[in-house]
Amino acid sequence: MDYSWVTFANALLLGLSIGSIWLIAALGLTIIYGTAGVINMAHGELIMLGAYSAYCLQTYLGVSYLLCIPLSFVIVALFGLVIERVLIRYLYARPLDTLLATWGVSLVLMQGVRMIFGNDPKYINMPQFLSSNVSFGPLSLSAFRILIIAMTAVLVGAFWYVFYRTHFGIKIRAVTQNKEMAASFGINSQRIYMLTFALGAGLAGLAGSLFAALSIVLPNMGTGYIVQSFLVVVTGGGSLLGSVAAGALTGEIQSVLAYLINDTFARFMLFILIVVFLRFRPQGLFSAGATRR
Amino acid sequence: MSSNPYHDKRCQWLMYLVFFAGVGLIPVFIDDAFLLNQFALYGVFGLLAVSISLCWGAGGILNLGQGLMFGLSAYGMAMTMQMQSQDPINNPIPPFMLNNGLDHLPWFWSLFSSTGGGIFLTLAVPTLFCLLFGGLMFSARVSGPFFAIISLALLSAVGTLVLDIQPYTNGANGISPPMPLQIFGAPLDPYSTSMFWVVFVCLCGLTVLAKLITQSKFGQIVHALKNDPERVRFLGYNVALYETLIYTLSGFIAAVAGCCFTLIVQYVSPAQFDVAFSITMVIWAGIGGRLSLLGSIIGALLIQGGQSYLGDSFLNSWMLILGLFFIVVVRFLPRGLAGLIESVLGRLRTPEPAAHEASAALTKSGS
Numbered sequence: 001m002d003y004s005w006v007t008f009a010n011a012l013l014l015g016l017s018i019g020s021i022w023l024i025a026a027l028g029l030t031i032i033y034g035t036a037g038v039i040n041m042a043h044g045e046l047i048m049l050g051a052y053s054a055y056c057l058q059t060y061l062g063v064s065y066l067l068c069i070p071l072s073f074v075i076v077a078l079f080g081l082v083i084e085r086v087l088i089r090y091l092y093a094r095p096l097d098t099l100l101a102t103w104g105v106s107l108v109l110m111q112g113v114r115m116i117f118g119n120d121p122k123y124i125n126m127p128q129f130l131s132s133n134v135s136f137g138p139l140s141l142s143a144f145r146i147l148i149i150a151m152t153a154v155l156v157g158a159f160w161y162v163f164y165r166t167h168f169g170i171k172i173r174a175v176t177q178n179k180e181m182a183a184s185f186g187i188n189s190q191r192i193y194m195l196t197f198a199l200g201a202g203l204a205g206l207a208g209s210l211f212a213a214l215s216i217v218l219p220n221m222g223t224g225y226i227v228q229s230f231l232v233v234v235t236g237g238g239s240l241l242g243s244v245a246a247g248a249l250t251g252e253i254q255s256v257l258a259y260l261i262n263d264t265f266a267r268f269m270l271f272i273l274i275v276v277f278l279r280f281r282p283q284g285l286f287s288a289g290a291t292r293r
Numbered sequence: 294m295s296s297n298p299y300h301d302k303r304c305q306w307l308m309y310l311v312f313f314a315g316v317g318l319i320p321v322f323i324d325d326a327f328l329l330n331q332f333a334l335y336g337v338f339g340l341l342a343v344s345i346s347l348c349w350g351a352g353g354i355l356n357l358g359q360g361l362m363f364g365l366s367a368y369g370m371a372m373t374m375q376m377q378s379q380d381p382i383n384n385p386i387p388p389f390m391l392n393n394g395l396d397h398l399p400w401f402w403s404l405f406s407s408t409g410g411g412i413f414l415t416l417a418v419p420t421l422f423c424l425l426f427g428g429l430m431f432s433a434r435v436s437g438p439f440f441a442i443i444s445l446a447l448l449s450a451v452g453t454l455v456l457d458i459q460p461y462t463n464g465a466n467g468i469s470p471p472m473p474l475q476i477f478g479a480p481l482d483p484y485s486t487s488m489f490w491v492v493f494v495c496l497c498g499l500t501v502l503a504k505l506i507t508q509s510k511f512g513q514i515v516h517a518l519k520n521d522p523e524r525v526r527f528l529g530y531n532v533a534l535y536e537t538l539i540y541t542l543s544g545f546i547a548a549v550a551g552c553c554f555t556l557i558v559q560y561v562s563p564a565q566f567d568v569a570f571s572i573t574m575v576i577w578a579g580i581g582g583r584l585s586l587l588g589s590i591i592g593a594l595l596i597q598g599g600q601s602y603l604g605d606s607f608l609n610s611w612m613l614i615l616g617l618f619f620i621v622v623v624r625f626l627p628r629g630l631a632g633l634i635e636s637v638l639g640r641l642r643t644p645e646p647a648a649h650e651a652s653a654a655l656t657k658s659g660s
Contacts, residue, residue: 039438090624095438096355100579101623103572107616115609223568227449230442264457271450275426275443282435 006138011259012252017145019251020152024210025225026232026243027155028203034238035176035196038088039099043229044222045109046201050076050208051217052113055122065126065213069151072209073202080201084194092193106222114219121216130213148210155203156244163240172196231274237284245285250274299635302508309504312587313497319489326484331601333483333557335594336492340550342577342593343500343586348543349575350583351507353519354536355437358444360571361451362419362544364561366551368455368462369415371561372405374470381406389468393460402461408476416548423544424537431533431540436522445568452566467562474556483557492553499546500586506542507586515539576615580622582631592629 029043040046053075054068063071083105091098130144163169174182175189183189211221232250236242250270257266278284298304319332341363348356375387386398405411426447430440455462462468473480481488506512518525518532526532555561564570573596581592600611626633 039442087620087624094627096441097623097627099355099438099441100575101620103576104616104618104620104623107612107619111610111612111616115613227446227568231446234439234442262457264453268450268454268457271446275447278435278439278443279429279433282433282439 008256008259010139011255013139013141015252015255016248017141017149017251018255019248020145020149021211021214022228022232022251023243023247024148024152024155024207025204026229026236026247027152027159028200028207029229029233030200030236030238030240030243031159031196031203032200033233034240035172036092036193037095037098038092038197039095039102040197040200041099041103041226042083042106042109043102043200043204044224044226045106046076046080046204046222047208047211047225048113048217048219048222049079049109050205051124051212051221052117052122052208053205054209054212055124055217058124059122065124065130068124069206069209073206076205076208077198077202079205081194081198083201084197088197089190089194106226110219110222117219119219121218122212123216124212126213144213148214151210155206156240159240168195231271235274235277235284237286239286242284242286249285297635297639299638305504308587309501312590313493313500316496317493320486324486329486329489330484330557333489333492333553335597336489336496337550337554337557338574338577338593338597339496339590340492340499340546340553341574342581342589343496343503344543344546344550345574345578346583346586346589347503347507347546348540349578350585350589351503351512351519352515352536352539352543354540355441355575356444356540356543357441357568357571357575358446358448359543359547359574360566360568361444361448362423362547363551363554363571364451364455364563364565365419365422366415366548367555367561367565368468368551369405369411369418370474370552370555371468371470372402373408373411373415374472374474374555374559375468376402376405376411377408377475378470378472387468389463389466390460393463395460399461408474412552415552416545419548419551420541420545423541427537427540427544428533431536434533436536445571448566448571449568452563452568455566456563462563465563467560467564469560470555473559481556483559488557491556495549495553496590499549500590503542503546503586511535511538576619578629580619580629582629582633584628585631588629588631588634591631 025047028046029040032038032040032043050072053072054065057063057068057071058065087101087105088098091101126144130142130147132143133140134143134146161169163172171182171187171192174185174187175192179189207225208222211225215221232243232246235250236244236246253273254266254270257269260266261269316336320329323329323332341359344362345356345359348354348359379385379387386395387402390398404414430443435443456464458464473482475481481491507516514525514530515535518530518535522532525535551565554565574593577593577596578589579592580596581590582588596615600615603611622629628635
């Protein structure tokens with residue numbers, strides 16, 4: 001193999017792309033876990049629903065791909081709202097049970113989609129200009145991966161703004177820090193939880209619509225993302241900044257190790273590194289303040 | 294104090310006796326080799342349910358990666374069986390390795406050349422792994438959902454690794470030893486009654502052992518730290534030690550299950566490391582009642598039996614039914630079917646349920 005600096009720089013660039021994909025998958029999870037402490041095992045299946053809604057919009061209604069992305073957000077957010085109202089809201093006091101119940105939800109969603117759409121892969125057409133390669137001197141990356149990186153940056157910016165610069169964000173952070181105290185100041189914590197869950201679900205849907213074009217759409221595509229997303233959230237410590245740092249770091253480590261050895265072994269090493277890291281810093285890179293678990 | 298027969302130790306042991314006597318009578322009435330093999334396999338699922346119940350029900354440690362211990366020992370057993378059918382001088386290398394271009398036996402395979410050593414390693418490696426990994430995690434006070442996620446991640450990492458190192462593990466094809474295990478000079482036929490008895494003895498023995506452990510002083514401390522680890526720590530107990538021990542014991546039971554699994558199906562593949570399978574084990578214990586060892590076994594039998602016998606007619610919607618059922622149990626019956634029986638028995642015996650529940654809560658002990 002050619003270990004020149006150009007291929008190494010390409011590996012770093014690819015790492016950025018991998019990190020952005022993992023981060024965008026983990027963003028919704030970060031918000032749901034960080035705010036309500038809900039371990040949402042159905043997150044991967046919400047990503048899958050986003051992919052299928054993009055597929056349906058494009059195939060049956062002829063919506064253009066770029067418009068499918070925000071529409072998937074809305075559809076899956078509404079779906080998340082229903083799940084929260086019907087099931088999750090009864091389980092906030094029992095975090096381990098949210099994990100189990102949402103695993104049940106994920107089974108139902110996966111099998112439901114399989115029964116409706118079948119087990120064969122679906123494909124999404126992207127606009128021409130996104131399937132080309134963009135080169136910067138000797139480095140090159142597909143335009144679509146650049147779109148994902150840009151999209152991740154925009155979303156992180158938007159969420160930073162919502163969380164730290166708006167009235168709604170102050171309420172969310174108040175409920176996160178101390179639910180009872182926030183309630184005594186007149187904040188309806190149930191409503192905040194409901195909205196953050198819907199928001200997190202919507203983000204999963206958005207990620208799904210992007211992943212749909214990145215690879216094929218399958219009923220079990222979500223399972224591949226769930227472990228990865230959780231590792232980003234746990235390594236990051238549940239805060240937005242933590243997830244950004246963890247996403248970038250794990251993406252780069254994965255890419256560089258894959259460049260040096262191979263893909264699967266890189267993933268194995270990454271998992272081991274994360275386990276060792278959490279042994280010494282169980283609260284993650286940046287924990288989100290006062291009363292964390 | 295409590296008049297609920299569910300909490301009466303004599304009643305509990307009576308139920309164990311009835312259950313295991315019932316299971317032990319199976320070979321008397323059934324001599325269909327295929328059915329016996331199926332029942333032995335269910336016994337393996339029962340063992341896994343016991344291991345989950347011990348870890349999660351008694352110790353409060355939700356372990357989503359139990360398939361790791363199960364899979365490691367299943368592979369160990371397959372390696373032992375494969376090596377038995379290799380001639381150490383003329384033909385020491387299993388055929389799949391030659392097909393994958395490996396011209397020497399890897400060192401960790403040669404350790405499995407002797408049957409006794411192979412079986413010892415098969416059980417010792419997962420158990421020692423539990424001791425090490427559990428010790429690391431629990432001394433860092435990683436617990437609850439965090440531990441669940443990390444165990445899941447580790448399982449998924451090892452699963453991909455086993456899939457990837459094809460020359461050593463035959464990748465996705467898995468290992469299918471050509472002959473059953475030869476033990477004390479005779480083959481242990483997977484379709485025989487003796488195979489059923491091996492599994493039965495493991496299941497019965499380990500369940501009774503687990504039950505005795507949960508009732509011992511050790512079990513009481515584990516029970517206490519499940520409810521409030523901080524308080525137990527303040528009382529001067531080494532919480533991490535107790536957590537590690539109960540986790541290791543549960544891992545050992547899963548390893549025994551893995552051994553029996555390979556003996557029964559004579560095949561092992563990376564599917565044993567599948568994340569979904571490990572979570573299915575948790576579902577068995579959750580539906581059956583994680584606080585009750587027997588309840589968990591029955592949960593495993595109900596679900597796997599349902600999958601085999603109803604699954605054919607509801608093949609497409611089985612996972613849907615299972616998922617919905619599990620959601621309903623978590624939402625309305627957090628202690629599973631055993632918890633339902635507990636409260637029904639409580640209502641029958643006591644005219645004032647409210648007064649009874651208060652005393653039951655005081656005297657409640659893991660069964």
